[in-house]
Amino acid sequence: MPKLVLLRHGQSTWNAENRFTGWVDVDLTPFGEDEARAAGELLASAEGLVVDVVHTSVLTRAVVSANLALTAAGRSFVPVRRHWRLNERHYGALQGLDKKETAARHGAEQVLAWRRSYSTRPPEVTADSPHHPANDSRYRLVPPSALPAAECLEDVVNRLLPYYEDAIAPELLSGLTVLVVAHGNSLRALEKHLEQITDEAIVDLDIPTGMPRVYELDDALTVREAYYLGDADAVRAAAEAVARQAG
Secondary structure, three states, X not given: OOEXXXXXXXXXXXXXXXXXXXXXXXXXXXXXXXXXXXXXXXXXXXXXXXXXXXXXXXXXXHHHHHHHHHHHHOOOOOOEEEOHHHOOOOOHHHOOOEHHHHHHHHOHXXXXXXXXXXXXXXXXXXXXXXXXXXXXXXXXXXXXXXOOOOOOXXXXXXXXXXXXXXXXXXXXXXXXXXXXXXXXXXXXXXXXXXXXXXXXXXXXXOOOOOOOEEEEXXXXXXXXXXXXXXXXXXXXXXXXXXXXXXX
């Protein structure tokens, strides 16, 4: 039975400051590092779950979370592949802004649409901004036309699914247990696909940091069962905290 594990990185410095992060590269907080280690311990203690390969984004908070989790799980030797298509959603001109202050300025309904709706993009970042990925050397080999100035969740689905189908799905079909360490919105995009969540219902999906979600799949990669590892009340409380970030 193929197994896919999704893990949102541990708390980042901008998570702690309640700022829109997107593609801006920020570090984990000490609490976020502890979350990543705790996730690794949960992976190690889960019966019948042995991670064979890992995929992360190219952003530090996901890379470090994966490294810490693998070390805690005793699996630091497994192959790790990194790709920009697993990056967080690009929040455009909102990147760096405080979420509650932005809601006060633009209205809670507008900010909810920017944060959680399927097809509403935030304002774009300008081409000369340091927050535009064309000005970041890690994307120098990516065609400029593929680099976003802002994204809605639909955009994230469209750029993530080819990587899932070409890189992750073949490993699952071969029987490997795959761990993906990524971000709130890239994981929302993947969960939308896996669980066939509607465009309307996806607004209510909030993913907590540092808590592994396991998908048990059939031979056609259809979900048979999905569940979080760890305490259910803690998972629920952490997801509710994410929902409250914009007030």
